Amino acid sequence: MNSATPNLPISHKIRRGTRLFWNDTRGVILPYVTIMLVVVVGVAVLALDGARFMSLQTQLQNGADALALAGAAELDRLPDSETRAINAINRLLTNATLFGTDTDRDVRVAGIAFYSRLPPSDASPIATGTLANSPTNARFVAVTVQPVTLRTIFPAALFGGSNAVTTGASAVAGFDQVVCQATPIYVCNPYEMPGMTYDQASEALQGAATAPAALGRLIRLREFPGGDAHYDAGDYGFLVSSTIGGNVSAVINATAVARPPACLAQNGVNLRPGFLVSAREAFNVRFDIYEGAMSGNQGDANYRPSTNVRKGYVGGGGGTSGGSCSAQAATGWPIGSPPNQATGLPLDRTWPYLDGRMGNGDWDVETYWQVNHGADGRPTPLINGSLASNASPPSRYAVYRYEIEQGYVADRSPGGETGAPACYSGGAPSDAPDRRVLHAAIINCQSLGLAGEGPTDVPVAAFGKLFLTLPLARSQTDLYVELVGLVRPGDGVNFDMVQLYR
DSSP states (O other): OOOOOOOHHHHHHEEEEEEEHHHHOTTTTTTHHHHHHHHHHHHHHHHHHHHHHHHHHHHHHHHHHHHHHHHTHHHHHTTTTHHHHHHHIIIIOOOOOOSSSGGGGBBEEEEEEEEEEEOTTTSSGGGSSSEEGGGGGGGGGEEEEEEEEEEEESOOOGSSSSSEEEEEEEEEEEEEEEEEESSSSEOOOTOOTTTTTHHHHHHHHHHHHHHHHHHHEEEEEOOOOOOTOOOOTTTEEEETTTTTSSSSHHHHHHHHHSSSOOOETTBBBEEEOOTTTTTTHHHGGGOOOOOGGTTTTTOOOOGGOOSSOOOSSSSSSSSOTTTBOOOOSSSSTOOOTHHHHHSSOOOSOOOOOOGGGGGOOOOHHHHHHHHGGGGGOOOOEEEETTTTTTTTTOOHHHHHHHHHHTTTOOOOTTSOOSSSSSSSSSSSSSSSOOOTTEEEEEEHHHHHOSSSSSSSSSSOOOOEEEEEEEEOTTTOOOOOEEEEEETTTTTTEEEEEEOOOO
């Protein structure tokens, strides 16, 4: 018997089809996926835009940081520091972002401001800090970069927003020069004239440090007498530091050793009160002279002399005179010094500056060379491409270095003296650091109006390098020096502290 599908009414078929469709769950997720896909894609696009925005802001901030650090590295308190800082910011670095085209990719400077003091709290706006009124007190630089607009992928305009977002950045960096292993002494700027402003005094110092004629002048520094006296140009004294303190023996010892345990910051130093008569003993070890508190240190490398200690004393070498390693003045020394000068090394013929305490650099180099090296047949020194002569004498420091570099230290003068140390017993003395170069804090004492004993937090105009030309005779505290230059990176004692502050 054959079976057949019953011939159902059309209405029944519709009801049956509808019921089957309603009960069929295949593909039910499709509507949800369609709806959620719009949300997921929208969130992904927003996340991508957010990542691009954050990346752009980070790049701008990194660029602002780099520009601020480049500018801050030039803020060494010299009169042209702000000019150099601006040039470094505008020309030294080119920072590009990953977004934008052509020049729009570069981080561009929108504003530069210099400050002498930052706000007391990081939460305070930088504008509440103290603006620098001159390059010599500019310690911080604030750099603002131009905002950059980023086109978004998410069509925010469809929802009443904007298809572009803008971000910018700013940074503040500061500089402080720190000199370590420096002799703890200060010198009142010998180039500061009465009536000069602080900036003018700093400019005079900077100019002298780069002028060969000024570098050859002999300067007689006078120890500050103490009391209520005003500090005058050419005065010197000692500094107090946290590692040395102000004890007499500690200061004398730090002045004598090759690598003093002191770091001095340009932002401010503390001047030690009082007058040190025994300073002579500390300075003279550089000349192979050991007396007083230094008499037992002949074999200690920390108290080593210079590799060249020629000083015009009678005796068979370094600091000896009749078997003694203490200072003995020469008599009748044929070098052309004033008759009453205790040492034989030549001084300037005339002293027209600093009320008679700074010479004009005119000294008898020809007689000096003949007396100390003529018997050994040494040729006239060739310094900076020119033969040394009285018509245009080189600095004493240049001659001193020439003797070392040419191997002429051991030449013997008619009086029996050589430049080789004879009292030091600690082996061959090292030339690093050069023991006859003092690193001193140079202060604009007059324009600062310094007076009285022990001022603190005194700003340093610059750290100078002073060549000690003569040892100190008994009861003498004056120092005879030449300015060699200013402490710069690469001198081995300079540590520029450049850091971001905000």
